[in-house]
Amino acid sequence: MNECDPSGGSEKEKEAARPRKIIHIDMDAFYASVEQRDNPELRGRPVAVGGARERGVVAAASYEARKFGVRSAMPSVTARRKCPELVFVKPRFDVYRQASMQIRAIFAEYTPLIEPLALDEAYLDVTDNLKGISSATEIAREIRAKIRAATGLTASAGVSYNKFLAKIASDYRKPDGLFVITPKMGPAFVETLEVGRFHGVGPATREKMKRLGIETGLDLKAQTLEFLHGRFGKAGAYYYWIARGVDARPVRANRIRKSIGAESTFFEDLSTYKAARAALAPIVEKVWRAIENGSVRGRTVTLKVKYSDFRQITRARTCEAPVSSLQAFEEAAFSLLGPVFPVEKGIRLLGVSLSSLSEEKAKTEAQLKLEI
Incomplete structure (x- = not known):
């Protein structure tokens, strides 16, 4: 086995011997869908969650708006220009x-192996599940049905033998879809995909790959x-x-x-x-929500800036005490x-992260405003 394999030969041997059963659940336009659920007047209309003011940023968009x-992450003025209604x-x-907690409670009925990525998405390993159901596809169907019944919201699910393919599968038939990528079809399926659809390949990396003649799997x-x-x-x-x-x-x-940490690549440099500060604010708030949902605090704040020519810089500041508020x-x-x-x-991308983490319970509740 190649020494440069970051996953480890033993892990891939185990995967080949006994494929895992991974589900990726992704709520459909989560924030916007919650708003449409709670306000019938918004149903069927293009909706953006976020600030309508000049410096506002779209946190989420309904499928009608998309x-x-x-x-998401688009300046509100740009969004209004694209969709006057x-x-x-x-x-x-x-x-x-609250809706996210309901959804995670449903996940917990099937497996303790739950890896949340945000309020609206998570990985589940159901290889050995609490209900003894042999079909991961059947589990995904049950979870989607329970989410709809409990919250009135729709979820898309991807089922596969690893996290990478499960995430791709969940996006394949959105919204309200279910797609399965089996071990037999996985390698050939990847070959047909545009690299921009790969989790971990952002806009900048996609452009770099394109310049190298790499456009598909x-x-x-x-x-x-x-x-x-x-x-790379x-x-x-x-x-x-x-x-x-x-x-x-x-x-x-x-x-x-x-x-x-979190980062965002912008549609316009x-x-x-003033514009950069307005764009950075929701990224900071997104990171803080992830921090306050856990039991850690950090001392080092790092800013990432990527320019239009792809040059990148970072700037960091370490505080004397853990950062305790938004x-x-x-x-x-x-x-x-x-x-x-x-x-x-x-500037084409801004990012911010908090590191030097320690397991310290949060002592304050921050007021949340906006999320990308």
């Missing part, structure tokens, strides 16, 4: 969290491990194996993380501090952003 090209709704995170599979490692660093090994339908990452329940987190992030300006090139 038909006009409205997407767009209805903006203020986010209600307490309601979204088959193109990616044709590259050597050495080539991908040389062009540690991620190269991951790309090498997923191009072959191989992903040995386990579903990790309550995993301990070294850092928690940012050139002013306001303090915002102030630290904004203090790192200010010195970046003025800029010679537009």
Whole structure:
């Protein structure tokens, strides 16, 4: 087995001997769907959750809005331009969290191996499940039906033998869909996909791959491990194996993380501090929600900036004590952003993370405003 294989030969041997049964559940336009559920006047209309003001950002868009090209993280003014009939709704995170708790309670009926990615999506390992159901597809059907009955919302599910393919499958027949990728069809299925659909390949990486002549899974599979490692660093090994339908990452329940962060690539480059600050605020808030949902606090705030020419910089600040509130987190992030300006090139991506984590229970409840 190749020494550069990041997953470990033993793990892939186990996968080959006994394929795992992984489900990825992804709620359909979660925040917007909750708003449409609770307000009949919004049903069938293009809805954006977020701020309608000039500096606002779309946190979520209904499928009716997506038909006009409205997407999350899009500036509200851009969204309004694309869809003049767009209805903006203020986010209600307490309601979204309540619905998310109902959904996770349903997951827990089937397996303790649940890895939440956000309020609206999670991986489940049902290889050995609490109900002794042999078919992961049947479990996915039951979960989707229970979610609809309990919350009035629809969920899409992907079923496969690893996390990478399960996530791709959940997006394949959205909304309200179920798709299965079996071990037999997995490798060939990956070959047909455009690399931009791969989890872990963002807009910048997709463009870099395109410049290298890599546009599909088959193109990616044709590259050597050495080539991908040389062009993409540690991620190269991951790309090498997923191009072959191989992903040995386990579903990790309550995993301990070294850092928690988020980033967003923008439809239009940012050139002013005002615009960048407005775009960074919801990213900061997203990270803080992940922090306050756990039992950790961090001391080091790191800002990531990627320019239109793909040049990237990071700036970090370590606080004397763990960051204890959203306001303090915002102030630290904004203090790192200010010195970046003025800029010679537009900013295409901003990210922020909190690291130097310690297991310390949250002592304050932050007021949430917006999420990407």
